[in-house]
Each structure stands twice: as structure tokens, then as C-alpha cells.
Amino acid sequence: MGDDSKQMNDEGQEQSFVVRTVGDFEQQILDNDAVMREKDALFAKDINHDASWAVFGRVMNWKHANQKVMLTLENGEAELVWFSAEILRVRVNSTVVEQNLYFSYFLQEQVELDAVSLDIRHDEATLFIHVGEYVYHIGREAFTIQCWRGEVLCWQVNGFDIREDKHAVGTRLHLHDDEACYGTGERAFGLNLRGRVLPMWNTDPGGYKRGDDPINTCISFYTGVYDDGCYGVLWDTPVRSLFDLGANDSDVAHLTGETDKISCYFFAGERVEDVLTRYSQITGSMAMPPLWALGYHQSRYSYMTADEVLSVAQTLRDKEIPCDVIYLDIHYLEKNKVFTWNTENFPDLAVLIEKLHAMNMKIVPILDPGIAVEAGYVGHDTGIEAGVFLTYPDGENVAGVVWPGLCYFPDFTDSSTREWWAQQLVSLLDCGVDGFWNDMNEPLIFQVDAPPADLPDYVQHAKEGLGGTHLELHNVYGTLMAQASLKGLERHRPDKRQFTFTRASSAGAQRVASSWTGDNHSTWDDLHMAITTTLQMGMSGLAFTGSDVGGFMGDTTGELLTRWMQAGAYMPFFRNHCAVDAINQEPWSFGEPYESAIRDAITERYRLMPYLYTAFAQHAYYGTPIIRPVFMAEPDNPALRDIDDCFLLGDVMLIAPVLKHGERRRTLYLPDGDWYDFHTHIRYHGGTVVCVDAPLNHIPVFVKSGAVLPLWATQQHMADGAPETTVLRIYTDSGETVIYEDTGEGLAYQDGAYRWVRYQTDEVTDALTLRRTEDGDYTPAYKFVELQLVGSRSQIQRIEVDGVSHFDLTYRDGMTILRVDADFDVVGFYA
Numbered sequence: 001m002g003d004d005s006k007q008m009n010d011e012g013q014e015q016s017f018v019v020r021t022v023g024d025f026e027q028q029i030l031d032n033d034a035v036m037r038e039k040d041a042l043f044a045k046d047i048n049h050d051a052s053w054a055v056f057g058r059v060m061n062w063k064h065a066n067q068k069v070m071l072t073l074e075n076g077e078a079e080l081v082w083f084s085a086e087i088l089r090v091r092v093n094s095t096v097v098e099q100n101l102y103f104s105y106f107l108q109e110q111v112e113l114d115a116v117s118l119d120i121r122h123d124e125a126t127l128f129i130h131v132g133e134y135v136y137h138i139g140r141e142a143f144t145i146q147c148w149r150g151e152v153l154c155w156q157v158n159g160f161d162i163r164e165d166k167h168a169v170g171t172r173l174h175l176h177d178d179e180a181c182y183g184t185g186e187r188a189f190g191l192n193l194r195g196r197v198l199p200m201w202n203t204d205p206g207g208y209k210r211g212d213d214p215i216n217t218c219i220s221f222y223t224g225v226y227d228d229g230c231y232g233v234l235w236d237t238p239v240r241s242l243f244d245l246g247a248n249d250s251d252v253a254h255l256t257g258e259t260d261k262i263s264c265y266f267f268a269g270e271r272v273e274d275v276l277t278r279y280s281q282i283t284g285s286m287a288m289p290p291l292w293a294l295g296y297h298q299s300r301y302s303y304m305t306a307d308e309v310l311s312v313a314q315t316l317r318d319k320e321i322p323c324d325v326i327y328l329d330i331h332y333l334e335k336n337k338v339f340t341w342n343t344e345n346f347p348d349l350a351v352l353i354e355k356l357h358a359m360n361m362k363i364v365p366i367l368d369p370g371i372a373v374e375a376g377y378v379g380h381d382t383g384i385e386a387g388v389f390l391t392y393p394d395g396e397n398v399a400g401v402v403w404p405g406l407c408y409f410p411d412f413t414d415s416s417t418r419e420w421w422a423q424q425l426v427s428l429l430d431c432g433v434d435g436f437w438n439d440m441n442e443p444l445i446f447q448v449d450a451p452p453a454d455l456p457d458y459v460q461h462a463k464e465g466l467g468g469t470h471l472e473l474h475n476v477y478g479t480l481m482a483q484a485s486l487k488g489l490e491r492h493r494p495d496k497r498q499f500t501f502t503r504a505s506s507a508g509a510q511r512v513a514s515s516w517t518g519d520n521h522s523t524w525d526d527l528h529m530a531i532t533t534t535l536q537m538g539m540s541g542l543a544f545t546g547s548d549v550g551g552f553m554g555d556t557t558g559e560l561l562t563r564w565m566q567a568g569a570y571m572p573f574f575r576n577h578c579a580v581d582a583i584n585q586e587p588w589s590f591g592e593p594y595e596s597a598i599r600d601a602i603t604e605r606y607r608l609m610p611y612l613y614t615a616f617a618q619h620a621y622y623g624t625p626i627i628r629p630v631f632m633a634e635p636d637n638p639a640l641r642d643i644d645d646c647f648l649l650g651d652v653m654l655i656a657p658v659l660k661h662g663e664r665r666r667t668l669y670l671p672d673g674d675w676y677d678f679h680t681h682i683r684y685h686g687g688t689v690v691c692v693d694a695p696l697n698h699i700p701v702f703v704k705s706g707a708v709l710p711l712w713a714t715q716q717h718m719a720d721g722a723p724e725t726t727v728l729r730i731y732t733d734s735g736e737t738v739i740y741e742d743t744g745e746g747l748a749y750q751d752g753a754y755r756w757v758r759y760q761t762d763e764v765t766d767a768l769t770l771r772r773t774e775d776g777d778y779t780p781a782y783k784f785v786e787l788q789l790v791g792s793r794s795q796i797q798r799i800e801v802d803g804v805s806h807f808d809l810t811y812r813d814g815m816t817i818l819r820v821d822a823d824f825d826v827v828g829f830y831a
Contacts, residue, residue: 026448028405028406029446029447029448030448032399032401032406033448035399039392039456040456042394043392043456043458044456044457047258048165051163051165051167052163052164053162053170054075054161054162055159055160055161056078056092056094056143056159056162057074057076058073058141059071059127059138059139059140059141059143060072062138067081067082067116068082069120069129073092075094075162076095076162077093078092078143078160079091083111083112083113084114084116084132084278084281085132086132086269087267087278087282088265088266089263089264089266090145090262090263090266092160092261092262093260093261093262094162101261102263103464105413105476105480105506106220106234106236108282108285108508108511111281112281116131117131125139125141126138126139126140127140133149134148134154135147135148136148142159145157145266147231149229149268154231155268156174157171157172157173157266158172158173158174159171160172161256167260168256168259169256169260169261170254170255170256171235171254171256172252172253172254172255173224173253174253175250175253178227179224180224180631180638180641180642181193181224182222182223182225182539182629183223183536184200184218184219184220184243184536184540185218185536185537185542186215186217186518186533186536187213187215187533188209188210188211188532188533189210189213189532190644191532191536192641193222193536195245195246195247195250196245197242197243198218198242198243199214199241199242200214200218200220200235200240200243200475201240201241201454202217202478202505202506203216203218203442203454204216204442204451204518205519206452207519207521208518210529216503217478217505217506218475219506219507219537219540220235220237220238220241220255220506221233221279221541222245223275223276223539224253225272225631229270230269230272230274230275231266231268231269231275232266232267232275232276232278232279233264234264234283235257236263236264237262237263238474239475240257240471240475241256241258242254244256258471267279271632272539272628272635273624276539276624277623279541280510280541280622280623283507283508283510283511283541284508285619285620285621286510286514286543286616286619287497287498288620289499289514290496290498290499290744290745291609291744292325292362292718293324293514294572294612294616295322295574295718296322296323296324296325296569296576296606297324297327297364297575297576298313298327298586299327299577300578300580300582300584301552301577301579302329302330303327303329304331306347306348306349309352309356310352313326314359316361316587319587320716321587321588322602322603322714322715322716323361323602323716324717324719325362325363325434325575326361326362326363327363327575327577328363328364328365328366329580332345332346332349332366336372336403337371337372338370338379338404338424339378339425339427339428341428349428350430350432353432354432357432360717360719360720363432364433364435364437365436366437367425367437367485368402368403369409369412369441369443370400370403370404370409371383371389371404371407372404372405373399373405373406373407374405380408383410386416388410388414388416388417388420388421389411390408390411390460390461390470391411392456392458392459392460398459400453401446402440402444403440409443410481411461412477412484413462413468413473413476414461414464417462418480419487421487421488422491424488425485425492426492429488429489435489435498436485436488436489436499436500436501437500437501438478438481438501441477441502442477442503443455443477443504455470456470457469457470458471478504478506478509479505479506479513482501482502482509482512486498486500486513495746496746496747497746497747499514501513501515503515505542508541510542510544514544514572515537515544516545516547516548517533517537517546517547518548519552520551520552522550522551522553522555522578522582522585523551523554523560524560524659524660526547527551527563528645530567530571531567531644531645531646531647531657532644533545533547534546534627535628535629538619538625538628543625543627544572544573544619544626545571545572545573546571546572546573548575548577549565549568549574549576550564550578551578552577552579552582554579554582555583558590558594559594559661559662561585561589561590561594562590562598562601565601565602566698566699567655569605570647570649570653572616572626574605587599587602594696597697600697601698604698606714606716607713609712609718610710610711610712610739610741611649611653611709611711611739613744614650614710615649615650617740618740627648627649627655628647628648628649629644630648630669630671631643632648633648633671634672634687637671637672643669646668651707651737651738652707653678653701653704654670654675654702654704655700655701656668656692656699656702658694658699663694664695664696665691665693666694666699666700667690667691668690668692670684670685670687670702671686671687672686673705674686674704675702675704676731677692678702679698679701681813683705684702703729703731704731704735705731705791706733706734706761706763707730707731707737708728708730708759708770709728710728710729711726711729713727722744722782724781724782724783725782725819726786726822728785728786728787729790729815730761730787730788730790731790732761732789732792733763734762735761736759739757739759740754740755740756741755741756742778743778752776753777754777754778755775755776755778756774757772758775766794766830767829767830767831768789768792768829769826769828770787770826771825771826772824783821783822784819784820784821785819785824786817786818787816787817787818787819787827788815788816789815789816789817789829790814790815792816792829793831795816796809796816796829796831798830799818799827799829800827800830801818801820801827802824802826802827806820816829
């Protein structure tokens with residue numbers, strides 16, 4: 001069944017498609033494949049990927065101006081610009097290139113240069129460029145670069161290459177003997193990527209398992225960590241690229257891309273935190289999210305009716321399972337068409353959302369980029385009128401089959417397209433939706449009996465008026481779709497914080513979206529990979545990330561769901577989501593004892609909200625990951641660099657999820673220093689392997705001694721913000737903890753309405769002193785704090801608050817407890 005439909009393309013040429021019913025997917029795909037084969041014959045380039053490579057050659061001469069050094073090479077030219085003593089940008093090309101052709105979607109709009117001076121000395125073989133405490137050695141014979149900090153070689157470029165057909169370039173970096181490599185986006189491998197070849201090409205594998213690569217998000221940035229420090233490299237191009245991190249030559253990282261020019265940034269640092277802070281200076285920072293976005297999110301593909309959505313939301317409230325967000329997957333749409341909704345199953349979307357909001361529940365619907373080729377459909381008709389769709393080189397709109405059937409695809413590299421997209425979202429925003437979920441945005445098209453495919457390389461993009469191809473711009477498609485969705489939110493509610501997240505993304509995506517790790521499976525190994533992929537995304541600058549908790553594809557079990565929910569409760573993005581043909585995996589789906597254990601895990605996240613929020617603020621302000629590899633707690637220990645079965649949350653917590661069926665004990669390495677069991681308050685000496693109990697009702701969680709951990713009372717949602725009283729749990733020892741506070745909503749924090757509170761603990765025999773200082777203009781609503789001292793060697797007899805002694809103390813669960821004014825300066829605990 002179907003009918004021939006004709007319409008005019010942007011060039012006034014008539015084009016025909018056989019428009020069929022949604023159930024006739026296979027024939028639609030075959031028909032469109034035939035069109036694409038015809039286009040391939042016309043426009044596909046025959047490129048010799050085996051062409052030989054040549055170096056750019058020696059430095060012929062050079063000149064210096066301010067913070068820039070220009071080099072004339074034997075086979076091209078190079079430009080070196082220092083953004084700070086630790087950040088160097090290098091651009092290399094074979095011919096003179098206009099600066100705007102280096103246009104980058106990865107960078108924030110305004111990248112400021114620190115004021116640094118270059119002290120240049122040279123001999124016949126080398127330029128020595130002194131910048132702050134760093135010295136850069138520029139080899140003149142073969143154009144190499146070394147970065148030194150004193151006697152430490154921070155990083156070294158062995159050379160820059162160009163393929164003889166001028167269709168690819170490369171950079172070769174020296175790998176330290178003890179170096180481990182991290183980042184590059186979402187990778188279904190172990191944590192340390194040394195020895196792997198990693199394509200940079202966002203790909204939907206149609207569900208992935210360990211070893212599948214690439215998958216949905218590839219970020220062309222990696223960090224190398226070695227005994228004396230670390231460094232980072234941003235390969236500043238979204239073209240199809242390849243990172244060989246010591247696979248073909250164990251001592252060399254070879255970064256290559258299908259382009260004719262190189263732009264890359266090098267970041268030096270002594271700690272991973274330094275490198276990631278400098279990376280965020282270049283690519284931008286995450287905005288502080290609304291506090292509710294840190295809560296628990298409930299989803300599935302799909303809740304089929306408004307009544308089902310309300311039933312799930314009400315059950316969460318009736319069972320006192322905390323939750324802030326519920327999702328609408330594609331079945332809320334009319335025949336899967338974006339910008340619409342199914343009026344039979346969702347007869348009044350505004351009324352549904354009003355009822356959810358009355359329950360203090362937010363709602364986030366899915367958006368897909370494919371626009372159905374269907375006259376009379378608003379997305380199609382307005383898109384044709386505005387000329388927003390991707391085209392072939394002959395001007396015909398590119399079509400491919402996705403969920404609505406045959407679709408066109410918006411060209412998000414055009415600002416007018418992003419404006420158009422934002423305008424199409426008004427109908428949903430007027431109904432009251434609270435955020436957007438950007439999916440299918442690698443982008444992909446369906447194939448028959450095969451994984452999804454990409455659009456052809458030669459498809460044309462606007463690239464902000466500069467012009468480009470899909471080969472150049474495929475990897476930023478998802479990020480720019482999320483940016484367009486964010487624009488719609490900002491226009492509609494400009495004074496609020498926004499929430500949008502995306503499946504495919506790129507370097508710099510943290511400026512516009514959070515993310516999740518795509519279509520995993522309900523297996524124990526996928527639970528393990530959920531930790532690794534989330535850690536890698538944090539090491540790639542996109543830290544507000546998490547997995548589909550419980551697994552997306554296949555059927556989970558009560559035990560697996562419980563253990564995954566316990567792990568997910570400590571990860572940045574916490575959403576339970578599963579496929580349309582999977583069994584239910586809501587928190588109550590498997591009954592007891594799983595339901596109670598899951599409720600406890602979610603409740604614990606809400607109690608930890610002020611600490612979790614601080615970890616988010618550290619990422620937003622400094623680029624530090626929200627969850628972090630264990631080696632960051634003991635960076636001088638190379639034995640820790642492969643550990644990916646547990647993780648740090650923020651500065652002072654270590655989380656050790658249970659990753660095996662039936663496991664009730666957990667073996668793990670505790671980093672150097674002392675650590676307290678969060679549940680039992682038992683103190684452990686670190687720097688060693690421990691084995692601890694891991695009953696079904698909780699996973700092992702540890703807090704660093706000397707820390708001050710903020711806690712809130714049990715809450716069902718974040719609509720009411722912070723409670724009247726905040727708990728400060730003090731873990732005996734000497735140490736320092738920082739806590740971030742603001743309103744949790746609105747944009748006042750951007751004008752200074754926030755504060756950092758620092759707690760310094762100092763322990764001596766039979767006494768501990770807690771000092772509090774603050775920096776910032778925000779005053780929270782709570783007036784009191786409850787101090788809970790854990791781990792005192794003798795029973796505390798007296799507490800002195802700002803010089804006033806208190807003897808009326810409470811002792812509970814091994815803790816000494818006292819309620820005091822929130823703005824205290826010094827507290828002393830005395831045995």
C-alpha cells in the first residue's frame with residue numbers, strides 16, 4: 001500500500017517518493033537505498049586511504065608576535081599560540097588557510113588568552129620558548145615540540161604528517177613508558193585505553209556490548225597520566241578521525257583525521273584536575289542544572305497512555321519512593337512524528353502535565369531529528385518553507401527511514417535551522433514540559449537486517465555560512481540538535497535553569513546538554529561498563545552522564561536491578577529506562593526484598609543531595625569530573641590506573657558497587673589514608689585491599705577521614721529545595737572539605753548568589769576542632785545544622801561552639817550529636 005507523492009525541492013526540481021504506511025518499513029528502506037546508491041554514483045569520492053604519508057618537513061624560518069609564533073615549514077606552515085603557560089594551540093596546514101576555515105564547534109564563543117610573555121632563545125637545531133614555568137622546545141629539523149616543566153617532560157609531539165592525496169593529516173605524540181590514557185567519550189572497554197585504536201565517529205550500533213566501538217558519543221580529547229604528571233590533547237576537528245593510542249607502535253599516539261589541516265590544543269598539568277580545568281577553559285563549562293535534575297528519573301520505552309504515566313507517578317508517591325522526573329518516549333507522538341502528540345492516548349497533554357506538576361513531578365519528552373516526509377505535517381511543511389533540511393550536492397533534500405518512516409533531517413549547522421527547531425517546540429513548551437531528551441541524533445537511518453547506517457559523507461551542511469560536508473560535521477550533529485532544543489527552552493522560560501540531554505555529542509557539548517550512555521543491555525557486565533563509560537565521559541569533559549539503569553535491552557532481574565539502582569544512586573545522571581519489549585523494571589516490579597533495597601538506595605541519594613550538588617558545582621566551575629577514577633585519590637600509584645569497578649564521588653566518597661550475581665562480600669582497594677564505612681562507621685586504614693560485607697540492602701560506601709559530609713533529611717522530591725536543618729557528619733581526623741550552596745533554581749548564581757563553605761578539621765589527642773569559613777554572597781534558608789561526630793576515640797563530654805560550652809549532648813549509633821546555629825565559626829569537641 002502506498003501512493004506516489006511529488007513535491008518541489010529547494011532548487012525547484014520535482015522529486016518523487018513512495019510514501020507508505022509505517023508498517024511497511026522494509027520497503028521504504030529498500031526504496032530509499034536505491035536513491036542513495038544513485039547519489040553515491042554521482043557524488044561519492046574514490047579516496048585512496050592507503051596513500052603514503054609525508055611529514056610537513058623542517059622549519060625554514062619563524063617570526064614572533066605577542067603570544068604567537070609563526071613557522072614556515074618545508075611543506076606548509078604552522079601557527080603556535082599560547083593561551084596560558086600550560087595551554088598551547090598548534091595549527092598546521094599545507095597551504096595558506098583563511099582563519100575562519102578553522103571555525104570550531106568545540107570551543108566556547110569567547111576563549112580568553114591569559115597575559116603571558118614568550119622569552120625565545122634559539123640555536124641552529126631548536127627554538128627554546130620560555131612561558132612561565134614551562135619551556136617549549138621546537139625542533140627545527142623535523143618540526144617537533146616538547147613541553148618541559150623543570151626536569152619533567154610533560155608532553156612531546158614527534159611530528160606532523162599529511163597524506164600525499166591531501167585528504168588526511170596526522171599528529172604523532174610520544175607516550176611515556178608508564179602512561180595510561182583516558183577519555184575520548186563513550187567507550188565499551190576498560191578504563192585505561194592505552195594500546196587501542198579508537199575511531200572518532202558517533203555511531204548507533206543498535207545496542208552495544210563490551211568491545212563494540214565506536215558507539216554514540218566520541219569526543220576527540222584524551223588525557224595521558226604518568227608518574228610525574230599528566231597532559232591532555234584536544235584534536236579540534238569533528239571530521240572522521242582515528243586515535244591510535246599505542247596500538248601499532250607502543251610508544252606513539254597517532255591522531256589522524258580526514259582533512260587537510262590540523263588544529264589541536266595541548267594542556268599541561270601536574271594533576272588530572274589541572275588538565276580538565278584547562279580543557280574547560282577552552283571548550284566551556286556546564287551551567288548549574290536545576291536541583292530536580294539531580295533526583296531520580298523514571299522512564300521506559302514507552303509509557304503508552306496518559307493514564308499509565310499518572311499511575312506510575314502515583315505509585316512512586318504512594319510507595320514513598322523519591323522521584324523528580326518521568327519521561328515520555330516516542331509512543332506519546334502521533335505516528336512517531338516530532339512536534340506532535342498522540343491525541344488518542346494522550347488526549348490533553350497540558351492536563352496530564354498539570355497533574356504531574358501537582359505531584360511535584362517533572363516531565364521530559366523525547367525528540368528525534370527525523371522529520372516525516374508528509375505534506376500537511378507541521379514539521380515537514382514549515383521545514384520545506386524555511387529550507388532547513390540537509391541536501392545532496394544537487395540540492396535535493398536527503399531522505400532516510402527512521403521511526404516515522406521516510407524522513408528529512410534538519411541542518412543544525414545553520415543558525416536559522418536552530419531557530420526554526422526552537423520555534424517548533426513552542427507547542428510542547430506551552431503544555432508545560434520541563435526539558436527535552438534528544439535521541440537518534442548521531443544521526444542514523446535504518447537498514448534492513450543490519451545496524452543503523454550514517455548519512456553519506458558528501459551530504460551538504462551550511463556550517464554557519466562557510467559550507468561543509470557530513471564528513472566534516474557528522475560528529476557535531478547531536479550537540480547542535482541539543483543546542484537548538486536548549487534555545488527553545490531558554491526562549492520560553494528565560495529565568496529558569498534548563499535541562500536537556502543527548503545521546504550523541506562531541507567536545508564542548510557540556511555547554512548545552514547532559515548525556516546518557518545509550519542502548520545497553522540488562523547484564524552484569526553492562527552494569528560494570530556503566531561505571532567505565534560514565535567515568536570516561538567525565539574524563540572527556542561531559543560529566544553529567546549516566547547509564548540506562550537496569551539495562552535497556554533484554555530482561556533484568558530483581559537482583560541485577562537492585563544492584564544497578566544502588567550503583568546509579570551515586571552516579572551523576574540517575575534514570576531507570578528499558579525497551580518496549582522488556583519486562584517492567586520500575587522499583588517495585590520484583591517485590592520484596594528488592595523494592596525496599598531500591599527505595600533505600602534512592603532515598604540515600606536524596607539525603608546526599610547537598611554533597612552531590614557540590615560535586616556538580618566543582619564540575620561547572622572547574623571542569624572536575626563528578627565521579628572520578630580511583631587513581632585520582634592516589635595519583636602517584638600506577639597500580640590504580642586500570643581500576644574501573646569502583647569510583648570516587650566528589651572529593652571524599654568512594655563507591656564500590658556489587659557487580660556479580662549472588663555476591664554478598666566485596667573486595668576493593670582503599671586508597672592511601674583512612675576511610676570510614678558510611679553505613680557502619682568502621683574505620684579502615686587505606687593503601688591496602690579490604691573485603692567488606694555487601695548485603696542486598698546496600699553496597700559498600702566509604703568516606704575519607706577528616707571529611708565533613710553534608711546530609712539532608714529524607715525527601716520525596718526536590719521541589720521544596722533544602723530542608724530547615726542540614727546535617728554535618730564529621731569524620732574524625734584532620735582534613736578539609738568544601739561545600740557549594742545556591743538556590744538550586746534560577747540564574748541568580750550567575751550574578752554571584754552562591755557560596756563555597758570550607759570546613760577544616762584538626763584532630764589532636766582527645767580533641768577535634770572544626771573551623772568554618774565561607775566565600776560568596778548567598779545566604780541559605782536553613783538556620784541550624786546538626787553536627788554528627790563519627791569515630792572519636794573517647795566519648796565526647798563537652799562541645800564548645802564559638803567559645804560557649806555545651807554539655808547536653810546526644811549519643812546515637814556511635815555518633816556524638818549537637819544542634820547549633822548554621823553560621824558558627826569554630827566548634828571544639830573534647831573527650
